[in-house]
Amino acid sequence: xxxxxxxxxxxxxxxxxxxxxxxxxxxxxxxxxxxxxxxxxxxxxxxxxxxxxxxxxxxxxxxxxxxxxxxxxxxxxxxxxxxxxxxxxxxxxxxxxxxxxxxxxxxxxxxxxxxxxxxxxxxxxxxxxxxxxxxxxxxxxxxxxxxxxxxxxxxxxxxxxxxxxxxxxxxxxxxxxxxxxxxxxxxxxxxxxxxxxxxxxxxxxxxxxxxxxxxxxxxxxxxxxxxxxxxxxxxxxxxxxxxxxxxxxxxxxxxxxxxxxxxxxxxxxxxxxxxxxxxxxxxxxxxxxxxxxxxxxxxxxxxxxxxxxxxxxxxxxxxxxxxxxxxxxxxxxxxxxxxxxxxxxxxxxxxxxxxxxxxxxxxxxxxxxxxxxxxxxxxxxxxxxxxxxxxxxxxxxxxxxxxxxxxxxxxxxxxxxxxxxxxxxxxxxxxxxxxxxxxxxxxxxxxxxxxxxxxxxxxxxxxxxxxxxxxxxxxxxxxxxxxxxxxxxxxxxxxxxxxxxxxxxxxxxxxxxxxxxxxxxxxxx
Amino acid sequence: xxxxxxxxxxxxxxxxxxxxxxxxxxxxxxxxxxxxxxxxxxxxxxxxxxxxxxxxxxxxxxxxxxxxxxxxxxxxxxxxxxxxxxxxxxxxxxxxxxxxxxxxxxxxxxxxxxxxxxxxxxxxxxxxxxxxxxxxxxxxxxxxxxxxxxxxxxxxxxxxxxxxxxxxxxxxxxxxxxxxxxxxxxxxxxxxxxxxxxxxxxxxxxxxxxxxxxxxxxxxxxxxxxxxxxxxxxxxxx
Numbered sequence: 001x002x003x004x005x006x007x008x009x010x011x012x013x014x015x016x017x018x019x020x021x022x023x024x025x026x027x028x029x030x031x032x033x034x035x036x037x038x039x040x041x042x043x044x045x046x047x048x049x050x051x052x053x054x055x056x057x058x059x060x061x062x063x064x065x066x067x068x069x070x071x072x073x074x075x076x077x078x079x080x081x082x083x084x085x086x087x088x089x090x091x092x093x094x095x096x097x098x099x100x101x102x103x104x105x106x107x108x109x110x111x112x113x114x115x116x117x118x119x120x121x122x123x124x125x126x127x128x129x130x131x132x133x134x135x136x137x138x139x140x141x142x143x144x145x146x147x148x149x150x151x152x153x154x155x156x157x158x159x160x161x162x163x164x165x166x167x168x169x170x171x172x173x174x175x176x177x178x179x180x181x182x183x184x185x186x187x188x189x190x191x192x193x194x195x196x197x198x199x200x201x202x203x204x205x206x207x208x209x210x211x212x213x214x215x216x217x218x219x220x221x222x223x224x225x226x227x228x229x230x231x232x233x234x235x236x237x238x239x240x241x242x243x244x245x246x247x248x249x250x251x252x253x254x255x256x257x258x259x260x261x262x263x264x265x266x267x268x269x270x271x272x273x274x275x276x277x278x279x280x281x282x283x284x285x286x287x288x289x290x291x292x293x294x295x296x297x298x299x300x301x302x303x304x305x306x307x308x309x310x311x312x313x314x315x316x317x318x319x320x321x322x323x324x325x326x327x328x329x330x331x332x333x334x335x336x337x338x339x340x341x342x343x344x345x346x347x348x349x350x351x352x353x354x355x356x357x358x359x360x361x362x363x364x365x366x367x368x369x370x371x372x373x374x375x376x377x378x379x380x381x382x383x384x385x386x387x388x389x390x391x392x393x394x395x396x397x398x399x400x401x402x403x404x405x406x407x408x409x410x411x412x413x414x415x416x417x418x419x420x421x422x423x424x425x426x427x428x429x430x431x432x433x434x435x436x437x438x439x440x441x442x443x444x445x446x447x448x449x450x451x452x453x454x455x456x457x458x459x460x461x462x463x464x465x466x467x468x469x470x471x472x473x474x475x476x477x478x479x480x481x482x483x484x485x486x487x488x489x490x491x492x493x494x495x496x497x498x499x500x501x502x503x504x505x506x507x508x509x510x511x512x513x514x515x516x517x518x519x520x521x522x523x524x525x
Numbered sequence: 526x527x528x529x530x531x532x533x534x535x536x537x538x539x540x541x542x543x544x545x546x547x548x549x550x551x552x553x554x555x556x557x558x559x560x561x562x563x564x565x566x567x568x569x570x571x572x573x574x575x576x577x578x579x580x581x582x583x584x585x586x587x588x589x590x591x592x593x594x595x596x597x598x599x600x601x602x603x604x605x606x607x608x609x610x611x612x613x614x615x616x617x618x619x620x621x622x623x624x625x626x627x628x629x630x631x632x633x634x635x636x637x638x639x640x641x642x643x644x645x646x647x648x649x650x651x652x653x654x655x656x657x658x659x660x661x662x663x664x665x666x667x668x669x670x671x672x673x674x675x676x677x678x679x680x681x682x683x684x685x686x687x688x689x690x691x692x693x694x695x696x697x698x699x700x701x702x703x704x705x706x707x708x709x710x711x712x713x714x715x716x717x718x719x720x721x722x723x724x725x726x727x728x729x730x731x732x733x734x735x736x737x738x739x740x741x742x743x744x745x746x747x748x749x750x751x752x753x754x755x756x757x758x759x760x761x762x763x
Contacts, residue, residue, distance in 0.1 A: 151582035520581045523688065525695055525714070 003378040005217040006040050009206065011192060011229060012222030013047030015168050015361065016347025018175035020220055020368035021045050022071040025183035027372035044186045044214060045179070046206065051224075058281050058288050059087055059268050059358035060163040062107050065156045067365045073178055075155035076521035081174045083285045084166040085264045085510055086148050088138055090357070093271040096468050098413040103130065103467030104142060104267065105357075107161040109459040110135035111496045119443035119462050120474050121489035131466035134493055137500035144504065145263035147513040155522035159503060163358075165268070165281045165288075188214065195233045202342040202379075203229065217379070219343045220371070225330065227349035234340050238351070240333040244405050244429055246297065246418065247276055247354040248330055251307050252290035253323040255315050264510040270356065272411075273306045274298060275418035279355065280314065284514045287315070292354050297418040300327070334397045339386035342379070344371060351397065356404045362455070363400075367393065396455050402432040403456045403464075409436070410468035439465060443472050528640040529620055534657035537637065542618065542662070543649040546605035551617070551642045553595045556587040558613045560676030561683045561740035566609040568747035570599075572754060575693055575714040584684050584693060584714065586744070589754065592700060592708045598757040612673050618643045621670035635670060683737050690728065692720050692741070698751070703759045716744050 008024065010017050021043060028041050068078055078084055089106035096103070110118050118135045125134060132139040138160045141148070148162040179185035190208035198204040205215045221229035230236045242248060269280035276293025291307040304325065312320040334351025338344060346367045353359065370389060376382035409428055413419035421427060428436075435444075444458040444465065465472075508516070530536070546552045556576065559567050564586075567573055571588035578585060588611050590597040599607045605614075618641030625631035638644070650662040659667070687693055694717040698710040721741065724732075732738040 150579070152577045152579050153582075516581065520583060523577065523582055523584065524691070525693060 003380065005376050005378060005382065007042045007044065007216045008218045008220065009214055009216035010043070010045040010220040010222055011206065012224060012347070012349070013045055013172065013176065013187075014222065014224065014347065015172050015175070016224075016349075016364045017045055017047065017220075017222035018172050018179060019067075019361070019364050020222060020346050020371070021179045021185045022073075022175050022183065023067065023365065023368035024372040024375075025179060025185050026071045028375070042186065043184075044188060044216070046188045046190060046192065046208065046211075046214060048191045049189045050191060058168055058283075059165055059355065059361075061358060061362040061365075062161050062163045063362055063365055064163050067369075069156050071175075071178065072182060073174065074522075074524070076517060078164075078174065079514065079517050080521075082164075082166045082170045083283045084164045084171075085283055085514060086266065087163045087165045087268060087281075087358075088141060088148050088160060089267045091139075091142055091265075091267040091269050092407070092467065093269065095270070095272045095277075095407060096410070096412055098272065098415050098419075103463075104132045104139040105460065105463040105467065106132055106136055106138035106142075106267075107163065108136050108138045109457060110462065111492050111499075113459055116489060116492060117443060117445045118489055118492060119445070119466065119472070121486060121493075122466065123472060123474060125493070126466075132463055133500070135496060137496060137503045140500045140504050141507060142266045145266055145509050145511070146504065146507040147266070147510045148507070149513070150506075150508055151513060151516040151520060151522070153522070154525050159507065165283055167283060167285070192228065195229065200341075203233070217342065218376075218382070221343055221345040221349045222347050223349050225348045225352060227335065227345055229343045230335060230338070230340060230345040230349055234343060236335050236337060236340055236345075238331060238333050239336050240331055241353065241401050242332050244401055244427055245332045245353060245408075246294035246422065246427075247292050248332055249295050249300070249303070250290050250292045250328040250330075250354075251300070251303055251325050252288070252328060253307070253311075253325045255287040255289050255311055255319050255323065257286065258316065258319075261511060264514065266510060268358065271310065272413070274302070274416045276303065277356070278307060278310050280310075282510075284511070289314075292356075294418060295329075297416065297421075334394075337390045338367070338393050339389045341386075342382060344386070344389065346371075350393070353400065353404065356407060357400075357456075359400050359404075359455070363393075363396070366396070366455075395451070398429070398431065399455050402429055402435070403460065405429060405432055406436075406461065406464050407468075410465070410470055412469075435461075439470065439472060441473055441475055526640060527638045529636040529638050532619070532635040532637045532652070534653045537652050538657070539646055540637070540652050541645045541647060541649040542652065543643045543645050545649075546610075547600055549642060552600055552605060552614070553597050554614075555591045555594055555596050556589050557611045559586050559588045559611045560613075560673070560680050561586065561737065562672070562676045562679060563609075563612055564740040564743035564747075567611060568743045568750065570607045570609050570750065571611075571747065572750040573744040573747040575687075576712070577714070584688065585680070586684075586740075587713070589710075589713075589751075592710055592754070592758060598754060598761070612669060612676065616666070616670055616673055617641060619666055619670055621674050623674070633667070633671065633674075635667065679736065682735060683740065686732060686735070686737050687716075687741075690720065690724065692717055694720075700755055700758075702755070702762055704762050706762070708758075715748075716741055718745060721745070 010021055025043050089104055091102065091104050093102050122131055122134050148160045149158045180187050188211050190211040192206050193209050194207040195203055196205045196207060203219045205213045207213050219229055221227055264284055265282035271278045273291065275298035276291060278289065278291045281288040289311060291303050293303045308320040311323055330352045332353045335345060338350045347364050374385050376385045405428060408422040411419050444461040446458060543550060564573060567588050571590065574587055574589055575584045576587045590599055599605050618638040620636045622634045623631040624634050651660050652663045654660055693714045696715050700708045729738065
C-alpha cells in the first residue's frame with residue numbers, strides 16, 4: 001500500500017480553496033521553482049465552472065498580512081488588485097443602550113500590554129475617558145478615517161496594527177493567478193461527478209465531467225456550505241450553535257460612494273438593530289453593507305426596511321432605492337469534526353457563524369497553515385494529525401462562540417425579545433459564564449489564556465468588556481493597585497495620549513494613502 | 526517655506542544671488558539629493574546613502590553632511606569646505622521645469638525661490654545685464670539646471686533597477702564620539718553588498734550599459750568617507 005502523502009486535491013475554488021492552496025503550496029517545494037528534483041509533491045484544485053462563489057469574508061484579521069507575505073504576494077499588488085483597504089478593528093454602535101452609544105475594538109493591544117495590565121488602573125478613569133482611547137491610540141484614527149501607516153512605511157509594516165477589507169471575488173482571482181503561475185498549483189476546471197472510495201473508507205479519487213478521474217492522498221473540502229465531501233459523502237453532521245447565537249439570515253448589498261473621493265472607514269462599522277446588526281465595510285470602490293438577523297425574532301420584510309433606512313441615513317435615499325439585496329441563510333454552527341479519514345474541510349464546509357468579528361477568513365488561514373506545517377508524512381500518521389486538528393479547531397470554535405456571545409450578553413437593551421433572550425442565562429455558554437464570573441473581580445489578562453495560540457487575546461476581551469461598561473470590582477489586597485504601580489500606569493496613560501496626538505496629526509487618510517499606493521506602491525523595505 | 530516664481534528679465538532685473546555659503550544662506554542641511562552622474566565626485570567628499578521620500582515612499586540617493594538635523598559639518602568660517610558641492614545644492618535658489626505643446630517642443634522654464642536667503646537686491650551676482658540679457662552667471666546656472674534635469678531621468682531608472690534587484694537595505698549607524706557621547710543615524714539605506722556579489726552576468730552587463738554599475742561601486746566606496754565625517758564631528762565637540 002502506497003503510504004506517503006504526495007497528492008493533495010482541493011475541491012472548490014472560492015477564497016477558502018485558493019487561500020488554502022496558496023498557504024500549503026508556499027510551504028512545500030512544488031512546480032518549476034523547486035530546488036530539489038526528487039520530490040513529487042503535487043497540489044491540484046478542482047473548481048466547477050458552473051457554481052458561483054458566495055463571496056463572504058470581506059474583512060480580515062491582521063494575520064492576513066503575514067499570510068500574504070508568506071504566500072509571496074506583494075502588498076501593493078494585493079491592494080491594487082483586490083480593491084483592498086485597511087481594517088484597524090471594529091466600531092460598534094448601539095450595542096449597549098440602542099441609542100447613541102459607541103465603542104471600539106482596535107487591533108492593537110493596550111500600551112505596554114506584555115508587562116502592565118492597564119485595565120484595573122483605568123477603572124478610576126472610566127468617567128473621564130473610554131477604555132480603548134485611554135490605552136491605545138488606534139481608535140482615535142477611526143474618527144478621522146486615518147490610515148495605519150504612510151507611503152514610506154515598508155509593505156506589511158505598520159504604525160498601528162491592521163488587517164484588510166477586500167473584494168472577495170477579486171481576492172480569489174489574484175490568489176488563483178499566483179498559485180498557478182508562481183507556486184505550481186494545478187488548476188482543473190471541471191464538475192465533480194463522483195467520489196470514489198478506497199477499501200479503508202478513504203476517498204481514493206474524484207471523477208469529473210471533463211477531466212477524468214483525479215487521484216489524491218488527501219482531499220480538502222472547500223465546496224462551501226454544501227460540504228460535498230465531509231458533509232454529503234461522509235455524513236459528518238453540523239453542530240448547531242443557534243442556542244447561543246441566534247442570527248441565521250443576512251441581507252447583503254453594495255453601495256456606491258456619492259463621490260469617488262469620499263472617506264474610506266478605518267474600521268468595520270457594526271450597528272445593532274432590533275433583532276440583529278448591520279455591517280458596513282468601506283472598500284476604495286464601494287461600501288459593502290448588510291443586515292444580519294435572526295428569523296426567529298424578526299421578518300425579512302422588517303430586516304429589509306431597517307437595512308434600507310440605514311442606507312438612506314448613511315448614503316442617500318437614492319442609494320437605498322437602487323440597492324440590489326441578496327439574501328443568505330445559514331445554520332450557525334460547525335461540523336462535528338473537520339478532518340475525517342483523508343478528508344479535511346476548510347471554509348464554509350467546516351462551519352459558518354455570523355461575521356461579527358470576521359472569523360471566517362482567519363479560520364481558513366489557521367486551518368490551512370496547520371495542514372501545511374503538519375502535513376502527515378504518511379497515511380499511518382494521518383489519523384493522529386487529524387485527531388489533533390479536530391481537537392484544536394473544536395476548541396477554537398468554542399472560543400469564537402464565547403467571544404461573539406460576549407458582545408450580546410453585556411447589552412442593556414431591552415427594547416426587543418431578541419436582546420432580552422440574548423441575556424438569558426440559558427443562552428450563555430458555561431465557559432463564558434465562568435469567565436464573566438471571574439472578571440467581576442479581576443480584569444482579563446494573559447493568565448486567562450489556556451493556549452499559546454488563542455484566537456482572541458485577553459486584550460480583545462478587555463476591549464469588549466470595558467467598551468460595554470462591564471464593572472470589575474478590584475480586590476484591594478492586591479499590590480497591583482498600590483501607589484507605585486498606579487503611578488507607573490498613569491505614566492503609560494500619558495504616553496499613550498502623546499502618541500495618539502502624534503499619530504492623529506501625522507497619519508494620512510485611508511483615501512490619500514490608497515491613492516498613493518495606486519500611484520507609487522509600497523517599498524519592500 | 527519656498528516661494529518659486531518664473532524667472533523673467535522684467536521681474537528680476539534687480540535681483541541678485543549671493544554665492545557665499547554658510548548657515549545664514551540656508552546651507553545648514555544634513556543631506557542633499559544627489560544624482561548617479563555625480564557619484565564619482567560625491568564619493569571623493571561625502572558618504573552616499575539612500576533615503577525615502579515621505580511624499581511618495583520612493584528612494585533617492587543622498588550625500589550625507591552631518592549626523593543630526595540641520596547639521597552640515599562641511600560649513601566653516603570659509604563657507605562650504607569641500608572639493609565638490611552637489612548639483613542640487615549648487616542650483617539653489619533656482620529650479621527647472623519644461624513646458625510645451627508636445628514632447629519635441631519643450632522649453633525650459635526656470636523658476637527662482639524669492640524667499641531663499643540667497644536672494645538680495647544689491648549684493649552678489651546679477652541675473653540680467655542692462656539689456657535684459659542673461660549674465661554669464663545665469664547662463665552657467667542654466668547649463669547646470671539642464672544637466673540636473675537629465676540626471677533626474679537617469680536617477681529614476683537607477684533607483685528602479687536597484688529596488689528590482691533588492692540591492693538596498695536599511696541600516697543603523699551608531700557612532701561613539703571621542704567625548705563618549707553616541708549618535709545614532711537611522712532611516713537611511715545602503716547598497717546590500719551580498720546581493721551585489723550575487724548579481725548574474727547579464728544583469729551586470731545591463732547595469733553597465735545603462736550607467737548604473739559605476740555609481741553602485743562609487744556608493745560602496747563612499748562609505749570610507751564616514752570616518753572623515755566623524756573626525757569633523759569630534760573636532761567640533763572637543
